[in-house]
Amino acid sequence: QSALTQPPSASGSPGQSVTISCTGTSSDVGGYNYVSWYQQHPGKAPKLMIYEVSKRPSGVPDRFSGSKSGNTASLTVSGLQAEDEADYYCSSYAGSTTLYVFGTGTKVTVL
Amino acid sequence: QVQLVESGGGLVKPGGSLRLSCAASGFTFSDYYMSWIRQAPGKGLEWVSYISSSGSTIYYADSVKGRFTISRDNAKNSLYLQMNSLRAEDTAVYYCARGSGSAGFDYWGQGTLVTVSS
Numbered sequence: 309q310s311a312l313t314q315p316p317s318a319s320g321s322p323g324q325s326v327t328i329s330c331t332g333t334s335s336d337v338g339g340y341n342y343v344s345w346y347q348q349h350p351g352k353a354p355k356l357m358i359y360e361v362s363k364r365p366s367g368v369p370d371r372f373s374g375s376k377s378g379n380t381a382s383l384t385v386s387g388l389q390a391e392d393e394a395d396y397y398c399s400s401y402a403g404s405t406t407l408y409v410f411g412t413g414t415k416v417t418v419l
Numbered sequence: 420q421v422q423l424v425e426s427g428g429g430l431v432k433p434g435g436s437l438r439l440s441c442a443a444s445g446f447t448f449s450d451y452y453m454s455w456i457r458q459a460p461g462k463g464l465e466w467v468s469y470i471s472s473s474g475s476t477i478y479y480a481d482s483v484k485g486r487f488t489i490s491r492d493n494a495k496n497s498l499y500l501q502m503n504s505l506r507a508e509d510t511a512v513y514y515c516a517r518g519s520g521s522a523g524f525d526y527w528g529q530g531t532l533v534t535v536s537s
Contacts, residue, residue, distance in 0.1 A: 309492055311463065340521075342521040342522070344522075344523040346464070346523070346524075353514060353527040353528065353529055353530055354514070354524075354527055354528070356523045356524060356526075358523075358526050359522050359523030359525075360521075360522060360523070365523070365525060370428055372531065397463060397464050399464070399466075399524075400522075401521050404478075406480075406481075407466065407469060407478045407480075408454075408466040408469070409466065410456075410464040410465060410466060411463070413463040413464070
């Protein structure tokens with residue numbers, strides 16, 4: 309099972325929006341509404357930001373939103389803030405054999 | 420508050436073994452699925468293994484199948500990963516995480532570093 313494909317980097321100025329894509333196949337992203345997104349600051353553990361494509365855990369700002377179309381999921385960060393600068397990873401359920409697959413990761417830079 | 424604390428990492432020679440532990444607190448451990456996820460230095464995340472709340476259902480990534488064994492002790496609020504026949508490519512920070520990827524891994528430990536080198 310290959311990793312989901314994400315762009316290596318994305319950037320935006322404070323206050324702007326940035327959208328990160330996560331492309332898989334019909335066996336993972338396209339086949340289930342079980343896409344989640346994680347934020348990871350350097351040297352820290354990942355933090356869940358979005359689950360089940362578009363749901364936000366308690367405490368995650370509503371500036372973070374998720375969506376999916378076909379085999380591609382997206383994370384949008386609106387109103388970029390300095391603390392949003394981090395690596396972001398998507399993940400998807402991939403069926404009863406592989407179970408879960410992560411994306412390649414995207415480094416978000418706040419200019 | 421929810422806490423997951425991993426331990427047991429270290430330096431091991433290729434072919435060697437290591438047992439990781441994850442101590443859970445702040446929630447009813449026996450109610451939750453748990454997973455191990457790893458991250459090689461400078462690389463992305465890789466799901467390693469999953470165990471259901473009762474321990475009756477277990478899955479492994481192909482990369483570790485037959486070499487790693489996940490287990491849990493609900494009486495001790497602990498999750499384990501027995502790693503045998505270790506290879507250089509198993510070098511990574513190993514995280515324990517609560518939940519299943521279906522609904523997101525909602526809490527993560529701080530990770531424990533495993534280095535496989537001669």
